Amino acid sequence: MKIENDYKNDFIESWDLIEQFYRRYPDKEEPFTKDALKLIKKMRRLGLDEELRAGQSLWFLLLSRNRFHGIDKEPHLKIVFLGENKMSVKSSINEIETTHELKVEYDGYLEKVTNELLAQKIIFNEYNYEEDEFDSLFE
Helix, strand or coil, X not given: CHHHHCHHHHHHHHHHHHHHHHHCCCCCCCCCHHHHHHHHHHHHHCCHHHCCEEEEEXXXXXXXXXXXXXXXXXXXXXXXXXXXXXXXXXXXXXXXEEEEEEECCCCCHHHHHHHHHHCCCCECCCCCCCCCCCHHHHC
């Protein structure tokens, strides 16, 4: 099925959009931009942009094996850039959640939990949300 074969292009596009997102904010206004872009570039050089979806929610960088945007209870990593070369990494894999504050680098703990995430199957998530009566207010 074509949709299953195109996931790598979707994953790469998600990383392109994340880079564009962080490039919009100069470091003098948002001190975490440099840290975010440094980590993104490193992870892309390792080819992770072909294996993981990247997304953001407010100021979080989210990584998952989901084919489409959206996180429910699926395995994922949430990275929050704290500035001054620090980040918080929250992993949610196999229903176990852990959080660590680290230097902005891919080695060590982040590499370990990323490999755990890569061991998960790709999820072809297509959520069917029921329309809420308030949805019409936002159309």
